[in-house]
Amino acid sequence: MDQTHARALEALQPFVHLANSNSATSPRYVANIITNATSNPHTYVFAELLETETVQALASPDTPAEYQGYLKLLQIFAWGTWQEYQATPNLPKLSSEQTLKLRLLSLLSLAATAESLTYPALTNVLSFSSTAELESLVTTAVYENLISARLSPATTPPNVNVTAVAPLRDVQPQSLPNMISLLTEWETRCGEVVSDLEAEIERVKSNASARHAKEQAYQKRLEEAIEQRKATGNSSNNTFSGGPSWGKQSSFGRQAPGRWGSGGGLGGNKREADDIDRDDGFWESGEGDDSGSRMDLDEGPASRGGNAVRTSV
Structure with a gap:
């Protein structure tokens, strides 16, 4: 009051x-x-x-x-x-x-x-x-x-x-009926406004719910695409992780080139591989003389005259 x-x-x-x-x-x-x-x-x-x-x-x-x-x-x-x-x-x-x-x-x-x-x-x-x-x-x-x-x-x-x-x-008593009528009309208008507001609130909630569901579906598809991309990448890495395999161990403590795997390389021609094994100038440890592996080296121009001097190493 x-x-x-x-x-x-x-x-x-x-x-x-x-x-x-x-x-x-x-x-x-x-x-x-x-x-x-x-x-x-x-x-x-x-x-x-x-x-x-x-x-x-x-x-x-x-x-x-x-x-x-x-x-x-x-x-x-x-x-x-x-x-x-x-x-x-x-x-x-x-x-x-x-x-x-x-x-x-x-x-x-x-x-x-x-x-x-x-x-x-x-x-x-x-x-x-x-x-x-x-x-x-x-x-x-x-x-x-x-x-x-x-x-x-x-x-x-x-x-x-x-x-x-x-x-x-x-308030004059004679004016009360008119005031009651005015107040009743005002109450009706207020009720209509409240109903419109409630309908608008429900519409906003419905739109928000639909938008949220759409965002969740999009997020789920995005996560699935990322997982699929990761799986594809791991499979590709496993395919190329083998590389060449190396052959016999030389007398210098390293592996001599041998056959390649299924990816290609020298393993595709057996004759070339045999030539490499025959002409590399190395002997495996335990073969030949007791001194182990050795290699003959040409001494330069003297070898062109036909009387090449070979030096054993």
Whole structure:
């Protein structure tokens, strides 16, 4: 609840208790309660006081004529305006405090219907004789936290720009059916908006789920392709990892070239391999003379003349 409204309700409670007390039996006493309640600077709502039996009893034909107008006066303070007070005959005369209060309440009703109020319109509606009186009333309303507004006297026409209004006017009973209808229509629109939002949320969730499933399928295919590529690479490495096999061990501690494997090379021609074994100038260890392997080396040009000198190694 708004703090200003809560303070106004709290300020009204003493008058409600007086109206419900056993001493509130005479119209004069009840009229005095209404006068004090409407004059109090902190009371701005009056519906609870209006609902008391003693106040409603003022509408009885047995009530003296001088006090019958107090019920209507309290109703005007609850939801009426200054213009309504002036247009209604046989109402009690207002004190200065009541006059200020009713004008402030009328300003609240006017501010609730329009954001910009011109000086000429407000001066006419509130029966002011000068703009200074109007500006004083607006300033009081601002300091009492009844409205948030800015005076603009230099504009054409000069106006009061209202930005916020305190919820301090009571609701007239006759307006309740219309308010209920408006609220019901608003509730229906809110329900439609909520349904649209829920449908949109489900659509977004469905799209997100489909997108997630698509990403998972793509990731799975990618991992399968990587595994297949690795398997193909390992198979290729195994095919070429053999290389040439080497033949007999020479007397120098190294292997002499022998036959190649199935990949080709010298192993494909047996005659060439035999020639290499026969003409390489080496003997295997344990064959020939006891000195082991040896090789005859030509001594250069002397071998061309036919009388080659051979040196045994």
